[in-house]
Amino acid sequence: xxxxxxxxxxxxxxxxxxxxxxxxxxxxxxxxxxxxxxxxxxxxxxxxxxxxxxxxxxxxxxxxxxxxxxxxxxxxxxxxxxxxxxxxxxxxxxxxxxxxxxxxxxxxxxxxxxxxxxxxxxxxxxxxxxxxxxxxxxxxxxxxxxxxxxxxxxxxxxxxxxxxxxxxxxxxxxxxxxxxxxxxxxxxxxxxxxxxxxxxxxxxxxxxxxxxxxxxxxxxxxxxxxxxxxxxxxxxxxxxxxx
Amino acid sequence: xxxxxxxxxxxxxxxxxxxxxxxxxxxxxxxxxxxxxxxxxxxxxxxxxxxxxxxxxxxxxxxxxxxxxxxxxxxxxxxxxxxxxxxxxxxxxxxxxxxxxxxxxxxxxxxxxxxxxxxxxxxxxxxxxxxxxxxxxxxxxxxxxxxxxxxxxxxxxxxxxxxxxxxxxxxxxxxxxxxxxxxxxxxxxxxxxxxxxxxxxxxxxxxxxxxxxxxxxxxxxxxxxxxxxxxxxxxxxxxxxxx
DNA sequence: TGAAGTTGTCTAGTATCATAGACAACTTGG
DNA sequence: CCAAGTTGTCTATGATACTAGACAACTTCA
Numbered sequence: 001x002x003x004x005x006x007x008x009x010x011x012x013x014x015x016x017x018x019x020x021x022x023x024x025x026x027x028x029x030x031x032x033x034x035x036x037x038x039x040x041x042x043x044x045x046x047x048x049x050x051x052x053x054x055x056x057x058x059x060x061x062x063x064x065x066x067x068x069x070x071x072x073x074x075x076x077x078x079x080x081x082x083x084x085x086x087x088x089x090x091x092x093x094x095x096x097x098x099x100x101x102x103x104x105x106x107x108x109x110x111x112x113x114x115x116x117x118x119x120x121x122x123x124x125x126x127x128x129x130x131x132x133x134x135x136x137x138x139x140x141x142x143x144x145x146x147x148x149x150x151x152x153x154x155x156x157x158x159x160x161x162x163x164x165x166x167x168x169x170x171x172x173x174x175x176x177x178x179x180x181x182x183x184x185x186x187x188x189x190x191x192x193x194x195x196x197x198x199x200x201x202x203x204x205x206x207x208x209x210x211x212x213x214x215x216x217x218x219x220x221x222x223x224x225x226x227x228x229x230x231x232x233x234x235x236x237x238x239x240x241x242x243x
Numbered sequence: 244x245x246x247x248x249x250x251x252x253x254x255x256x257x258x259x260x261x262x263x264x265x266x267x268x269x270x271x272x273x274x275x276x277x278x279x280x281x282x283x284x285x286x287x288x289x290x291x292x293x294x295x296x297x298x299x300x301x302x303x304x305x306x307x308x309x310x311x312x313x314x315x316x317x318x319x320x321x322x323x324x325x326x327x328x329x330x331x332x333x334x335x336x337x338x339x340x341x342x343x344x345x346x347x348x349x350x351x352x353x354x355x356x357x358x359x360x361x362x363x364x365x366x367x368x369x370x371x372x373x374x375x376x377x378x379x380x381x382x383x384x385x386x387x388x389x390x391x392x393x394x395x396x397x398x399x400x401x402x403x404x405x406x407x408x409x410x411x412x413x414x415x416x417x418x419x420x421x422x423x424x425x426x427x428x429x430x431x432x433x434x435x436x437x438x439x440x441x442x443x444x445x446x447x448x449x450x451x452x453x454x455x456x457x458x459x460x461x462x463x464x465x466x467x468x469x470x471x472x473x474x475x476x477x478x479x480x481x482x483x484x485x486x
Numbered sequence: 487t488g489a490a491g492t493t494g495t496c497t498a499g500t501a502t503c504a505t506a507g508a509c510a511a512c513t514t515g516g
Numbered sequence: 517c518c519a520a521g522t523t524g525t526c527t528a529t530g531a532t533a534c535t536a537g538a539c540a541a542c543t544t545c546a
Contacts, residue, residue, distance in 0.1 A: 008255075008532075008533095009258070009447040009448045010254065010255035010257060010258025010261070010302070010447070010533095011253065011254055011255070011258065011448060012251075012253035012254070012255070012502085012503065012504090013503075013504065014253060014503075014504085015252070015253025015254065016448070018253070038521075038522065038523090039522080039523070040521095040522090048504085048505090049504060049505045049506070050505095050506095051503095051504070051505070051506085052503080052504060052505080054523085054524085055503085055504090057523095059253070068522095068523060068524090069512090069513080069522085069523075070511065070512050070513080070522075070523045070524065071511070071512030071513035071514080071521080071522050071523060071524095072512080072513050072514075072521095072522065072523080073513090073521095073522065073523080074522090074523080204252040204253070205252040205254060205259070251502070251503095253503095255532085255533065255534090256533075256534070257533075257534085281491075281492065281493090282492080282493070283491095283492090291534085291535090292534060292535045292536075293535095293536095294533095294534070294535070294536085295533080295534060295535080297493085297494090298533080298534090300493095311492095311493060311494090312492085312493075312542090312543085313492075313493045313494065313541070313542050313543080314491085314492050314493060314494095314541070314542030314543035314544080315491095315492065315493080315542080315543050315544075316491095316492065316493080316543090317492090317493080
């Protein structure tokens with residue numbers, strides 16, 4: 001598998017090795033805390049120079065997926081954030097339960113108008129004014145997801161400023177007198193990160209993302225906000241309860 | 244978007260450009276026969292050197308997706324094989340209808356035993372002996388798909404040899420007295436080509452494939468063969484009739 | 487016929503990719 | 517402590533990748 005005898009595919013060899021190792025971690029061949037095979041052994045299995053393996057491991061280490069210990073071995077860090085999808089999930093609680101510090105940051109708040117899709121989700125009419133909030137959420141200092149959130153501009157005037165101050169959707173809703181809310185139907189898909197989200201999530205290009213579309217309702221079932229979230233697939237795992 | 248100022252992702256820049264153009268062709272932004280924008284214009288949209296664009300176009304041209312005409316422009320070739328999914332479809336007929344010459348080649352025939360899945364599909368019991376046929380199908384000289392086919396070793400003794408001689412599943416079944424058959428339920432998924440299939444299909448690594456699982460039945464509804472086929476996604480489009 | 491626009495080809499320079507070998511620094515287990 | 521095994525670092529070489537500029541060859545259209 002050298003670059004001389006094979007027609008180049010435009011994908012670097014070290015990237016193929018890194019992807020292979022990462023897949024091994026993702027599908028459980030290597031568990032968190034496990035010691036990976038030695039660099040020489042990896043080089044042999046992929047039929048590649050040891051330096052190429054080191055390049056791959058360095059890329060994984062920089063992303064916090066593995067950790068090298070000199071003289072001992074390379075170990076799997078990769079503790080994905082377990083993200084249960086229940087009707088009442090709060091990002092801060094999930095991250096806190098993982099022993100990490102949740103953070104939120106406003107990227108941009110702007111005025112928008114409801115497309116037919118958004119209006120349907122929010123129980124409003126097409127074309128009514130909305131507030132669009134682009135935000136990022138982190139666990140400790142690791143970006144977990146970027147979300148685009150839409151709210152009615154009439155029901156939540158000045159929502160952008162409130163979110164910038166509170167940095168929490170829960171607190172934003174409290175500010176407007178909403179004391180509790182539930183997550184409605186959730187749609188999960190997957191895709192490849194685009195350049196904008198890659199920069200925000202601190203992800204290399206070409207990485208997979210989990211895309212979650214959901215609408216939160218108050219206890220009476222009235223739609224409050226609808227969200228389009230993109231999660232770094234390598235940093236979370238969604239847990240769906242059966243039944 | 245240079246390689247100097249951006250952290251390298253392990254994916255060559257020309258590959259990103261080529262993928263972008265190919266996606267544009269796939270989703271209809273550029274139709275077959277259309278003239279692509281000039282190399283300079285493409286270079287500007289991707290913020291890349293013209294030579295990098297040429298590299299991307301050369302890769303697409305080598306795969307037969309575009310064709311450059313000096314002094315005039317670069318045009319979309321990309322005539323995907325239209326592959327209707329009806330209950331009675333024969334590869335040779337489909338390719339012939341496209342004005343191309345169908346071919347088949349045996350890669351390998353071997354003995355196998357029925358897993359529970361295979362047994363269920365074939366209406367047999369788990370563990371009964373099967374014949375597994377790995378074959379490739381081409382239109383003119385272009386590989387279209389590789390298929391793994393399983394048949395009962397009892398009902399079709401020596402099926403591997405027969406296929407090697409006839410190179411056609413239809414003729415193989417005729418040899419055992421089956422005069423007509425129908426395709427049953429078909430499952431279509433997508434994935435990324437693995438190294439083995441990439442070599443067989445003459446595809447670069449990282450390319451998408453269409454995976455089709457189907458079982459053929461005789462006119463009485465009795466299962467005959469079950470197939471697991473991997474199509475080069477860039478060379479076919481499946482046509483499903485509504486109703 | 488001529489100008490504008492297109493692809494094709496050449497040279498050149500810098501950075502990255504991959505291979506190869508050697509040795510240092512460190513950890514682990516006997 | 518020692519030997520074996522591991523990661524870290526260094527030098528070196530050749531092939532690719534990307535950028536840059538210039539000009540040739542060709543097509544199209546007025």
